[in-house]
Amino acid sequence: MTLLIGSLQLGFLYSIMVLGIYISFRILNIPDLTTEGSFTFGLAASSILTAAGHPLLGLVGALIAGALAGSVTGFLQTKLDIHPVLAGILTMSGLYSINLFVMGGASNVTLLNNDTVFTLFLKVFPFMSKDAVKLFVAIAAVVIVTVLLTVFFKTSLGLSIRATGDNADMVRASSINVDAVKMIALAISNACIAFCGGLIAQYQSFADINSGVGILVVGLASVIIGEAFFGHRSLMIGFISAIVGSIVYRYIIALATKSDMFPAYMLKLISAIIVTVALAVPAIKTKMANDKLKRQGMRESDGGR
Amino acid sequence: MLEVINASKTFAKGTPNEHKALDHLNLSLKEGEFVTILGSNGAGKSTLFNAICGNFLLDEGSVILDGKNISYLPEHQRSASIGRLFQDPMKGTAPNLTIEENLALAYSKNTKGLFRFAITKKDREMFCEALKRFDMGLEDRMATKIGLLSGGQRQVVTLLMSTIVTPKLLLLDEHTAALDPATAEKVMAITNDIVHERNLTTLMITHNMGQALTTGSRTIMLDSGAIIFDIKEEERKHMTVSDLLDMYSEKKKEEFDNDRILLN
Numbered sequence: 001m002t003l004l005i006g007s008l009q010l011g012f013l014y015s016i017m018v019l020g021i022y023i024s025f026r027i028l029n030i031p032d033l034t035t036e037g038s039f040t041f042g043l044a045a046s047s048i049l050t051a052a053g054h055p056l057l058g059l060v061g062a063l064i065a066g067a068l069a070g071s072v073t074g075f076l077q078t079k080l081d082i083h084p085v086l087a088g089i090l091t092m093s094g095l096y097s098i099n100l101f102v103m104g105g106a107s108n109v110t111l112l113n114n115d116t117v118f119t120l121f122l123k124v125f126p127f128m129s130k131d132a133v134k135l136f137v138a139i140a141a142v143v144i145v146t147v148l149l150t151v152f153f154k155t156s157l158g159l160s161i162r163a164t165g166d167n168a169d170m171v172r173a174s175s176i177n178v179d180a181v182k183m184i185a186l187a188i189s190n191a192c193i194a195f196c197g198g199l200i201a202q203y204q205s206f207a208d209i210n211s212g213v214g215i216l217v218v219g220l221a222s223v224i225i226g227e228a229f230f231g232h233r234s235l236m237i238g239f240i241s242a243i244v245g246s247i248v249y250r251y252i253i254a255l256a257t258k259s260d261m262f263p264a265y266m267l268k269l270i271s272a273i274i275v276t277v278a279l280a281v282p283a284i285k286t287k288m289a290n291d292k293l294k295r296q297g298m299r300e301s302d303g304g305r
Numbered sequence: 306m307l308e309v310i311n312a313s314k315t316f317a318k319g320t321p322n323e324h325k326a327l328d329h330l331n332l333s334l335k336e337g338e339f340v341t342i343l344g345s346n347g348a349g350k351s352t353l354f355n356a357i358c359g360n361f362l363l364d365e366g367s368v369i370l371d372g373k374n375i376s377y378l379p380e381h382q383r384s385a386s387i388g389r390l391f392q393d394p395m396k397g398t399a400p401n402l403t404i405e406e407n408l409a410l411a412y413s414k415n416t417k418g419l420f421r422f423a424i425t426k427k428d429r430e431m432f433c434e435a436l437k438r439f440d441m442g443l444e445d446r447m448a449t450k451i452g453l454l455s456g457g458q459r460q461v462v463t464l465l466m467s468t469i470v471t472p473k474l475l476l477l478d479e480h481t482a483a484l485d486p487a488t489a490e491k492v493m494a495i496t497n498d499i500v501h502e503r504n505l506t507t508l509m510i511t512h513n514m515g516q517a518l519t520t521g522s523r524t525i526m527l528d529s530g531a532i533i534f535d536i537k538e539e540e541r542k543h544m545t546v547s548d549l550l551d552m553y554s555e556k557k558k559e560e561f562d563n564d565r566i567l568l569n
Contacts, residue, residue, distance in 0.1 A: 156409075157419035159402075163410050166399035170407075173397065173467070175385035175414045 005131050007254040011247030012138035013199050014218070016145050018226075018246040019239060020066075020192030021219035023149075026238065028185045029165035030077075033088030033216060035193055037095030038069040040212035042194025044102040047109040047207035055116045059198045066194025067187040069095060074183030099209055107209040109201075116202035134203065141199060145192060146239050152188075153235050161185040162235070193219075214268045221271045222246040224278035306506040307334040307474055312356055312366035314530075326352040328530035329366070334474075337504040339521030341511055343549075349530035350510045354476050359383045371473050385414055388467030390460070390480035397463030400452030404443060404462060407451055408432045411466035435465055439495060457488035461495060468499050475500065477509040493520070514546045526553065 017039060024032035042062035049058035069091055076087035103109050122133045152158045160181045163171045168178050193215075201207040226245025230237050249271075257264055314327040326349050334340060344350045355361060357368055359380040367376040375383050390397060398407050409424045409432075429447070436444040439461050443454075451459060460480060467475065477496065481489035497520065500507050511517050517524050523537040526549075533556055536544060 154422055154424075155420045156413045156423045159406060159410055159423040160413070160419075163399040163402055163406075166401045167396075170397055170399050171410070172381045173384050173389060174411050175381050176410075177379075177381050 003254050003258060005135065007250040008247065009134050009138050011250035012142050013203060014196060014222070014250070015142055015243040015246035016199065017193045017196035017215065018219050018222040018242045019145060019149060020189045020196070021216070022223050022238060022242040023189040023192065024186060025220065025223060027162055027165050028182065030084045032073065032186060032189060033085060034069055034073040034091045034190055035216040035219060036212040037092035038066045038190040038194045039197040039215045040099045040209065041065040041069050041095050042197030043201040043207045043211050044099045046198030047111060047201040048102055050111050050114050050116055050202055051109060053114065055120060055202055058202065059117065059195060062194045062198025063191045066191040069194065070186035070188070070190030071183055074186040078179035078182050103207065103209065109207045111202065111205040116205060118202060142243060146243070149239060150236055157184065214271065217268065217271045217275055218249065221274045222249045224275060225249055306336040306371055308369040309357065310367050310369065312368070313364050314352060314356060314361070315364055326530050327356060330531050332525070332532060334506055336506055338523060339500055339507045340523045340525060341509050341517040341521050342525055342527060343511065343514060343517050344527035348527040350527055351478060353527070354389065354478055357476065358387060358389060386473040387476060388472035389476040390463055390467060390478060392479040392482045394456040394459040394463065394483060397466065398451045398459055401450055403448050403450055405429060405432055405447040407462060408466060408469060412469050415470040435469065457484050457492060460484065460492050464492070464496060464499065468503065468505070471503055473506065475505045475507040477507065479510050479512065482512065514549055518544055518546065518549065
């Protein structure tokens with residue numbers, strides 16, 4: 001039971017990070033490796049402010065931290081013309097030091113004796129159980145972020161971001177500064193990811209410098225799992241599929257650990273394999289279709305002999 | 306309206322591949338003038354368009370549009386007053402966005418405010434009216450992704466996109482060359498309508514000499530990055546395709562003779 005509810009809580013919380021990855025990976029069409037750094041950046045900022053007694057400010061700090069990290073990657077990509085993947089790696093790598101600096105040189109921070117947004121809510125609604133409050137806060141955060149994103153992507157700027165991922169030349173021809181649009185999109189994407197990191201720090205009352213390791217693959221796996229259910233359709237459905245993907249991913253992980261199929265340290269490998277298989281499906285399908293045509297063609301020419 | 310003064314551009318300078326794409330080219334267009342451009346491959350036609358649009362900066366010379374020197378403006382700022390169509394219908398539209406979203410993006414040149422809703426009801430009605438006159442049934446498919454349209458349909462939408470906010474200059478880079486003859490004719494007719502109705506200053510690249518002489522009001526021919534003929538008014542009225550070909554070979558022969566003298 002705890003596992004069921006716990007997975008649901010984590011699924012919702014991490015879905016905010018998955019939304020961020022959906023923006024960069026699917027909408028902007030850039031694989032952004034800043035993720036691992038920006039997630040931890042949000043986590044660090046949030047934990048330090050929470051430890052100082054400002055959990056809400058901590059979440060705001062996480063948002064700003066993520067937006068900054070995204071802007072830096074955007075700047076490297078557009079103004080300095082560095083390959084998008086490399087730009088992300090550079091920012092991520094640099095952030096490792098910055099995150100340690102933010103956390104005061106310590107590799108972890110504990111918040112067990114501090115108020116978090118979760119304990120604050122529990123004080124306001126004392127009749128609710130601890131788990132119910134955690135779930136409620138997680139769902140509320142996801143709903144707010146999703147609604148804001150959906151509205152934002154209906155504005156002119158949002159439309160420019162979607163078009164930039166599709167045909168940047170056409171956006172330039174519409175007198176829109178593509179570089180600025182990319183930077184804004186990466187800032188928003190990483191703000192979501194860092195906000196998620198900030199929530200996670202307060203959720204587990206603990207922040208660790210290595211929390212972000214492998215998070216990109218988790219996000220990609222969630223996006224892909226969600227798309228397996230919903231396919232590529234409108235933007236709103238895309239966001240919902242990202243959220244569902246994140247929850248399903250958590251249940252797959254829970255199931256795998258519960259059933260003792262493999263030790264917990266194998267999870268990253270499993271995630272990587274899920275993503276690889278999902279990304280390989282189109283290529284394998286084409287190959288199979290071509291092989292079938294080839295076999296048919298051979299058989300027919302044999303028959304004509 | 307448009308003035309290109311003494312424009313020069315050399316690519317891959319200082320390498321064995323050095324290529325003089327524009328060679329002290331001068332061109333001046335009056336407001337509402339519709340000029341067709343002829344020239345063989347590599348003559349500098351597209352390079353001229355790229356120079357006007359700001360894909361690169363000129364080595365020498367300047368571009369003046371509507372009295373304003375735009376030689377050093379970045380591409381996206383120039384495109385506020387320049388509409389451009391390419392030969393490839395895929396280039397001008399975003400395939401995963403719907404027709405109305407594409408039009409809205411082009412229309413956003415006109416509307417200030419990044420956080421305004423991209424498509425209002427009023428916009429939608431306006432787009433619908435604009436599409437209706439093309440008589441292609443596009444007005445009923447406004448929520449269709451552009452990627453599902455045919456090349457001709459995409460080119461018509463691109464044409465509408467580049468003129469939805471009246472540009473000061475319209476550049477057509479063989480925009481009907483990739484279409485089948487019937488569709489090409491239709492797109493050309495629509496182009497003519499729009500250009501005349503809005504009195505747009507237009508440059509059109511074409512490889513069809515007949516079309517070059519019958520469309521618009523003036524024809525220029527480019528060779529090795531410079532204008533070799535500028536045919537207008539009376540002269541153009543009586544010009545036939547064979548006259549043009551004669552003129553071209555005459556000119557080429559002259560050059561050839563000059564080369565021979567030099568080599569001797």
